[in-house]
Structures are given as C-alpha cells and as structure tokens.
Amino acid sequence: MPQRELTTTAYLTLGLLATSDWSAYQLAEQLGRGVDQLWPRADRQRYNVVKKLLATGLVTAREEHSGRRGRTVYAITDAGREALAAWLAAEPEPVALEFEGMIRVLVSDQGSIDDLRRTLETMRAQAETARAQFARYAVHISETGGTFPERRHLFALSNTFMIGHYNHIIEWTTWALEQTESWPDPASPAETHQTQVRDMLAEGRKAWGASLQLGA
The missing domain is CATH 1.10.10.10 (Winged helix-like DNA-binding domain superfamily/Winged helix DNA-binding domain)
Structure with a gap:
C-alpha cells in the first residue's frame, strides 16, 4: 500500500x-x-x-x-x-506550523496596540504552560520509564525538542513585548520606527547570508 x-x-x-x-x-x-x-x-x-x-x-x-x-x-x-x-x-513532509497567535500578530495592524500586546502575553503564558507539561513528562519518563519504556530514548529526543520549542516562543514573546513597548499603535511603526524594524530584520539577513555560504 x-x-x-x-x-x-x-x-x-x-x-x-x-x-x-x-x-x-x-x-x-x-x-x-x-x-x-x-x-x-x-x-x-x-x-x-x-x-x-x-x-x-x-x-x-x-x-x-x-x-x-x-x-x-x-x-x-x-x-x-x-x-x-x-x-x-520514506521522507517526511516539510514542517507545517499551525499557530493562530502568529496569524493574529501578522494582521494586528487592524486592531489596537493593547490587542497585540495581549496576544503576545497570552502566547507566552500558553507556552509556559505547555513547557511545564513536557517538563512533567520528562520527570515521569525518567522516574518510571513511562507507558513505553522501550521507547524512552525516542521520547527523550522528542521531549527535548518540545521543551526547546516552547523556550523559543517564551523568549520570542518576551523580546516582542520589549520591541512593541514604545509603539503607539500596531499600524504606524513601519514609518515611525524604521531603524528598529531594520534592526529586527537584521537576523533574517544574517541567516540568508549563512544559507548562501552553505550552498556555495
């Protein structure tokens, strides 16, 4: 099949x-x-x-x-x-991320700055809750072997990824809240905060340069 x-x-x-x-x-x-x-x-x-x-x-x-x-x-x-x-x-399909909070960020210029910052705070709180869940899984598997003790090494790989995934969201939302602290609204910073926007995009430019070097 x-x-x-x-x-x-x-x-x-x-x-x-x-x-x-x-x-x-x-x-x-x-x-x-x-x-x-x-x-x-x-x-x-x-x-x-x-x-x-x-x-x-x-x-x-x-x-x-x-x-x-x-x-x-x-x-x-x-x-x-x-x-x-x-x-x-067979080869796995590419990663597909389903992340409503980030979709809200992308269209947040249609709402208020309070809406945007509340979304970021909620995303962070949700990530903290999920991280704690996987931390509990790690303790449970470590102490008992879990439901599938013969697979605990594989669960350890996955669990470490999930902890890192939620760490990244927590770090990013904390950074994003700092970045948006001086924004009067979510629509105007493209013009009023051009230097800040350029600095934020600098990481993407670094990553693009690194990918070109790897492909050389």
Whole structure:
C-alpha cells in the first residue's frame, strides 16, 4: 500500500499498536498525551482513524468482556507493520506550523496596540504552560520509564525538542513585548520606527547570508 494513502494520524496509531494491543479509548488517550502538541489533527481524528485501519486490513479487532462491560481491542497486522515500515523509510513532509497567535500578530495592524500586546502575553503564558507539561513528562519518563519504556530514548529526543520549542516562543514573546513597548499603535511603526524594524530584520539577513555560504 503506498504510504500516502494513509494519514499521519493513521501511521501514528499503527505505531502505538506496534507495541501493544489497545482499545479505541486507550488509543485516544495515548494520542492526547502530548501528541496533540505535535500533531493537532490527531485529536480530531483519533476515534475514526482506527475504523479506517480496520477496513483496510491493517489492524484486527476482537471483543473482550469484563463482567457486563465489553470493549473492542485492536491489534496491528503484518500488513500494518509493513505499511508502517514503508512510511518510516520514506521522507517526511516539510514542517507545517499551525499557530493562530502568529496569524493574529501578522494582521494586528487592524486592531489596537493593547490587542497585540495581549496576544503576545497570552502566547507566552500558553507556552509556559505547555513547557511545564513536557517538563512533567520528562520527570515521569525518567522516574518510571513511562507507558513505553522501550521507547524512552525516542521520547527523550522528542521531549527535548518540545521543551526547546516552547523556550523559543517564551523568549520570542518576551523580546516582542520589549520591541512593541514604545509603539503607539500596531499600524504606524513601519514609518515611525524604521531603524528598529531594520534592526529586527537584521537576523533574517544574517541567516540568508549563512544559507548562501552553505550552498556555495
């Protein structure tokens, strides 16, 4: 099966089932543990994707009963493992960032300076909350091994990235709040603060120069 016939959420689900059989509820629970920060669409698809995997023969389903209550438990098939392996061997798609706060920044000239600064403050607070969440994950995995102790080295790689990601947002929003402190509004600084704008863009010019040197 060509790897692009499935969604990334489907492959993520196969990756979870590759180590253990799970019920739909358990899969949804695992997909919501920090994965939603990396792949928000997983949260919206998590209850439907396993049904699609079942229909394509990449997982099987069995009924289990405990007293009067029953549940459906899913297991990966050999075809599912082959599809997962083929996907892992292929190149990943480019990074796609979904960041509403930054979209608000881009069009903030249509609002007030208070709106802009409140957005920046909210972005920082959200990043601090998310960073604390991943810090707790790191402590939990370090002390207990986590749900997948055999994958703790991979979770360590991902966790370190996420901590750094939120550190960057916190540092950037703090810097952006400093930059906008003297702005009378979010519309006029393109003309009234030209030197400051030029200085802010200097980092981009440095990065462009560095990329040209690497390509030489």
